[in-house]
Amino acid sequence: MLLRVLAALPFIGILLGVPFVNRVEPLLLGMPFVLGWIVAWVVLSSIIMAIIYRLDPSNRQIAADSEEVRP
Template sequence: MKMIRLLALLPFIGILGGITFVNQVTPYVLGMPFILFWIVMWVVLTSGIMAIVFKLDPSNQGGDS
């Protein structure tokens, strides 16, 4: 469970820590200025990370109770 929480920290580091380094327009990725792409990428990654967390989390085993 501890490892899972570390995984969930990544988006915080990516968005809050990363923003300093990506505050630029170029290169454009998927048509978006780089700073916007960076944030969008982290949003998508967050969804993926939370899916992994959900899968690994023992409290989700078993049915809806």
């Protein structure tokens, strides 16, 4: 359940959040606020997907199997 909620966060942040932050001011690193919002969510999406990868139990099983094969 937690993995599904984490996976939905980028969708919610980018697609559903943009209408609420659709303004030019304040500027974030010289970008309009809405563009800064989207860039931030692209970066956060990568971080969230890395967290999901680490928490997914099937990935732990694959890693454990690959370590057993090595001499």
